[in-house]
Amino acid sequence: MPPALKALFAQIAGWACALLFAGAGWLPPGIWPLAGMQALGATAAAAAMRSARWWLAIHAVFAPLLVVAGRAGIAPAWYLAAFALLLVVYWTSFRTQVPLYLSNRATIAALAGMLPAGRPVRVLDLGSGTGSLLRGLARLRPDCRFDGVEAAPAPWLLSRLLAPRAGRQITVRRGDFFAESWAPYNVVYAFLSPVPMERVWAKALQELAPGALVVSNSFPIPGRKPDRVVEVGDRRATRLYVYRVTDGRASK
Incomplete structure (x- = not known):
């Protein structure tokens, strides 16, 4: 249910x-x-x-x-305004069970360290929120391309307004990241919730090329052993679970 x-x-x-x-x-x-x-x-x-x-x-x-x-x-209009604000920020979180999470600087630095040196790659952020991860990565790796997909109107609009300041290698789209093609990407980053992770992995296996990485912040993929677990070392003890796509199957 x-x-x-x-x-x-x-x-x-x-x-x-x-x-x-x-x-x-x-x-x-x-x-x-x-x-x-x-x-x-x-x-x-x-x-x-x-x-x-x-x-x-x-x-x-x-x-x-x-x-x-x-x-x-309190005047009823204030309740309506509060509801409208929550709606544009969280949008369909009640259905997707994916709240708004923001990646901190330590996590951005750790993810940037996973990108291959000297070779430009394309990174997709699932549920990119305000685009803070994309902008941070763009500053650290200006040679790479960073795309984000966000469903909620307010975070998406803010990310669009701030993206030009970080460079032209950032693209942010509003929509459902499951409806997007992941085929062009070398790295897919997810900071979602436990609920969609099995579906994330199934789509990664279907569309990502062998050697591509799926990096999940805090929420491991059920039933899959990660190829690597990165301890970020921040205050919230963030863990990045790294999975490599190899011939359509994960290493176990």
Whole structure:
């Protein structure tokens, strides 16, 4: 079941539980006991459906925050503006389960060190966000080409505005990176989530030439042994999992 649908069912279950307890007279009067029971029921339902842990936290605070927001006297237009802002930044994250992650300078330097010296290559960043990785790599390796694909409008627009400052070797496109051809690339970089990694590897095997690299930040490919694991050494203890495509199969 998609996570968004799980969340909807959990919320419905939470409200059904709260109304049932209230109707039976098992809750004290007032809005807060009702909201508390709804939060408890929704969190329990989400846990029963094996939702991700961060969804449990959302269910635990959703109804209480609704009560707080309703009593704060904030104009409805501000809620609409906040929703619109989140929409243009995160776009289809609820469906793809890929949040916005930004690669830091240490990671950019480590990835640049993997690129072959003295030979220009093409690098594709899956879900390139604001383009910080592309710009950092372009400064370190001006002889190479760096492309990014980003679905969310706001990060894509920002990356397009900033790309010319880093040089002409950067191209950023808005769209679905699974719908793009990966065949022209020597290195594919992914900082996504555990959910799409199996699909990423399947597409890499289908389209990348032997010798091409798939570098995944933090999330290994399920069931595949990486050819190399790079410890970046930053504050968040970033690991880069490196997989080489060899005749359509990974080394094991």
